Amino acid sequence: MNLLELKDISKIYGNVKALQDINLEVSQGEWLSIMGPSGSGKSTMMNIIGCMDKPSNGSVILDGADISKESARGLTDIRRDKIGLIFQQFHLISYLTALENVMVAQYYHSMPDEKEALEALDRVGLGERAKHLPSQLSGGEQQRVCIARALINYPMLILADEPTGNLDEANESIVLDIFKQMHADGRTIIVVTHDPEVALQAQRTVVLEHGKVARIINNEQDTGR
Amino acid sequence: MFWRMISGALFRQKGKMLMIAFTVALGASLATAMLDVMLDVGDKVNQELKTYGANINVMPKGASLLDDLYGVEEGAGVSNQYLKEEELGRIKTIFWAFNIVDFAPYLDANVDVQLHSNAGSVTAASGTSTETSVSSGGSTSSGGSANVASGTAGVELVGTWFSHHLELPTGESLDTGIKNMKSWWDVSGEWPRDDQPTSALVGSILASQKGIDVGDTLTASTQGRQQDFTVVGIFNAGGEEDEQVYVPLLAVQQLTGRAGLVSSVEVSALTTPDNELSRRAAQNPKSLSIKEWETWYCTAYVSAISYQIEEVITDSVAKPIRQVAESEGAILEKTQLLMLLITVLSLVGAALGISNLITASVMERSREIGLLKALGAHNLPISWLVLAEILITAVVGGVAGYFAGIGFAQIIGHSVFGSAIDVKPMVIPLVAVLIFVVTLAGSIPSIRLLLRLRPAEVLHGR
Numbered sequence: 001m002n003l004l005e006l007k008d009i010s011k012i013y014g015n016v017k018a019l020q021d022i023n024l025e026v027s028q029g030e031w032l033s034i035m036g037p038s039g040s041g042k043s044t045m046m047n048i049i050g051c052m053d054k055p056s057n058g059s060v061i062l063d064g065a066d067i068s069k070e071s072a073r074g075l076t077d078i079r080r081d082k083i084g085l086i087f088q089q090f091h092l093i094s095y096l097t098a099l100e101n102v103m104v105a106q107y108y109h110s111m112p113d114e115k116e117a118l119e120a121l122d123r124v125g126l127g128e129r130a131k132h133l134p135s136q137l138s139g140g141e142q143q144r145v146c147i148a149r150a151l152i153n154y155p156m157l158i159l160a161d162e163p164t165g166n167l168d169e170a171n172e173s174i175v176l177d178i179f180k181q182m183h184a185d186g187r188t189i190i191v192v193t194h195d196p197e198v199a200l201q202a203q204r205t206v207v208l209e210h211g212k213v214a215r216i217i218n219n220e221q222d223t224g225r
Numbered sequence: 226m227f228w229r230m231i232s233g234a235l236f237r238q239k240g241k242m243l244m245i246a247f248t249v250a251l252g253a254s255l256a257t258a259m260l261d262v263m264l265d266v267g268d269k270v271n272q273e274l275k276t277y278g279a280n281i282n283v284m285p286k287g288a289s290l291l292d293d294l295y296g297v298e299e300g301a302g303v304s305n306q307y308l309k310e311e312e313l314g315r316i317k318t319i320f321w322a323f324n325i326v327d328f329a330p331y332l333d334a335n336v337d338v339q340l341h342s343n344a345g346s347v348t349a350a351s352g353t354s355t356e357t358s359v360s361s362g363g364s365t366s367s368g369g370s371a372n373v374a375s376g377t378a379g380v381e382l383v384g385t386w387f388s389h390h391l392e393l394p395t396g397e398s399l400d401t402g403i404k405n406m407k408s409w410w411d412v413s414g415e416w417p418r419d420d421q422p423t424s425a426l427v428g429s430i431l432a433s434q435k436g437i438d439v440g441d442t443l444t445a446s447t448q449g450r451q452q453d454f455t456v457v458g459i460f461n462a463g464g465e466e467d468e469q470v471y472v473p474l475l476a477v478q479q480l481t482g483r484a485g486l487v488s489s490v491e492v493s494a495l496t497t498p499d500n501e502l503s504r505r506a507a508q509n510p511k512s513l514s515i516k517e518w519e520t521w522y523c524t525a526y527v528s529a530i531s532y533q534i535e536e537v538i539t540d541s542v543a544k545p546i547r548q549v550a551e552s553e554g555a556i557l558e559k560t561q562l563l564m565l566l567i568t569v570l571s572l573v574g575a576a577l578g579i580s581n582l583i584t585a586s587v588m589e590r591s592r593e594i595g596l597l598k599a600l601g602a603h604n605l606p607i608s609w610l611v612l613a614e615i616l617i618t619a620v621v622g623g624v625a626g627y628f629a630g631i632g633f634a635q636i637i638g639h640s641v642f643g644s645a646i647d648v649k650p651m652v653i654p655l656v657a658v659l660i661f662v663v664t665l666a667g668s669i670p671s672i673r674l675l676l677r678l679r680p681a682e683v684l685h686g687r
Contacts, residue, residue, distance in 0.1 A: 052681035080601020
């Protein structure tokens with residue numbers, strides 16, 4: 001069953017065609033990577049899938065509903081209820097502790113629950129760093145807080161933009177292990193990345209070039225998984 | 226969580242918040258200082274202006290009529306009507322009693338004067354007498370001592386209170402008279418004392434014309450009575466008073482046989498600048514509606530105070546000395562307008578400062594706000610969050626600014642008026658409302674910016 005369908009999606013900024021006639025289906029529980037060089041339209045595609053932008057043409061079907069014509073307020077509600085976002089720059093609130101950063105997502109979703117937020121941090125190995133400010137955490141730790149925040153409201157879709165882009169090898173490995181665990185738990189994950197090694201962890205990789213889908217690689221077939 | 230976010234923002238971004246609080250404090254302090262000064266400046270300027278003389282003249286009705294009909298400015302004394310000295314204390318019992326700064330009665334008479342100079346000179350002057358004086362038949366000689374001069378002089382002798390102690394019907398007491406009211410008079414020698422009826426203060430022109438010096442003796446005579454006075458001081462007032470002799474009121478009453486009577490009273494009162502209502506009332510108080518009449522009566526307009534004086538002094542007419550009253554009003558209005566303009570400008574400055582700081586702060590936090598939107602926060606909760614932070618900061622800045630403003634007001638009071646400025650409780654809600662409005666107005670650009678922020682733009686540069 002498809003969780004997400006992109007049908008003839010185009011996005012035009014002035015004279016620039018960032019995306020052209022993108023068609024893509026993502027099934028529930030799938031781990032998909034989106035790769036491509038700079039300017040290929042990866043971030044634009046992520047913004048559209050993540051309900052932070054609307055396509056100029058085409059439709060986006062998420063969980064069976066067309067969201068491409070939703071108002072800004074409607075997109076905010078979908079983002080809050082169905083999508084977990086993970087960013088390359090982590091985007092943690094500098095004056096809140098790790099625990100509070102996770103609770104912010106709960107607060108705008110439903111009700112803050114400190115115990116649950118602490119458990120989420122525990123799952124990413126940061127239970128003992130819960131009271132630390134982002135400035136007191138390493139890059140890998142900040143990314144794990146970001147992951148805990150993305151997971152706290154049990155979203156249908158995890159959308160990660162270069163999740164290991166700012167991490168060293170050791171932390172990249174830790175983060176990828178968490179992603180593997182999320183996938184094993186049945187989460188649907190879309191990862192935008194430059195890194196072929198990261199892309200290879202997904203079941204499929206969509207390669208974008210000049211705003212178009214250049215090819216789709218089935219990693220499981222290629223790697224014999 | 227809301228308050229955790231607020232406290233996190235406030236305590237972990239102290240630098241930014243202190244800067245906003247400082248700007249608010251600056252605006253609040255200026256507003257407090259200017260409002261305190263503006264509300265007190267009326268009394269202060271009034272008190273300053275009171276040093277330049279009286280602003281109400283009280284006369285008997287008959288004398289006032291002569292003034293109205295024939296333009297006899299000094300109508301008092303040429304009619305047969307007088308005011309009763311015993312009633313003068315009632316002036317301090319009117320509704321606006323606390324606004325009566327000083328008052329002094331006058332009883333004048335044209336008298337013949339003989340100068341007994343210590344230097345042995347001979348001086349005589351003659352003149353016509355008014356109805357209250359008796360013309361003397363010519364020169365008389367006084368051969369008492371070697372340093373005595375003989376002669377006649379038609380001189381205006383003015384009886385008044387210099388610094389008269391008065392027991393009021395209310396049980397209070399005060400010292401009032403021309404010593405306070407004519408503070409610009411330059412007196413060489415001493416002011417006469419009211420309890421020494423034989424002392425005299427001589428105008429500088431008369432003194433120089435007749436060679437009168439401090440210590441000389443003058444014999445004033447009229448209507449067959451005569452009285453010796455010792456010159457205790459020579460004064461220079463810069464006006465027609467310099468040709469007169471001022472003596473204690475009791476002396477002139479005895480000399481003219483008008484015990485307990487005065488011909489006019491000058492009153493110095495703190496007044497509110499005239500407006501259309503007071504001008505109408507001055508023409509005819511009966512033309513006012515009951516509500517207007519109450520407003521007028523309970524406001525310290527010069528016409529209202531005059532009216533209240535007429536109520537307590539039998540058969541009197543109290544007239545504002547328009548030139549003085551209007552000048553005072555004009556100065557007061559201009560001073561208050563100036564203070565108001567400074568207050569408004571300081572608040573506009575504060576609003577601009579706050580607006581810039583908050584806008585800069587929101588721009589600096591655009592990623593954080595974009596993130597909150599990405600996490601599912603709507604515009605309204607985010608606006609509340611930012612506004613709550615700003616308003617809490619504004620309260621801190623406002624309280625600090627209020628107390629700083631009181632300090633500024635005292636500095637202004639002491640450096641400009643030489644006295645403290647009264648701290649008016651009504652300034653607190655005024656400043657609170659002003660700071661609230663200014664902070665909200667200053668936040669509008671940043672809130673608009675915040676509402677327009679799109680998470681994709683600030684998080685991904687799209």
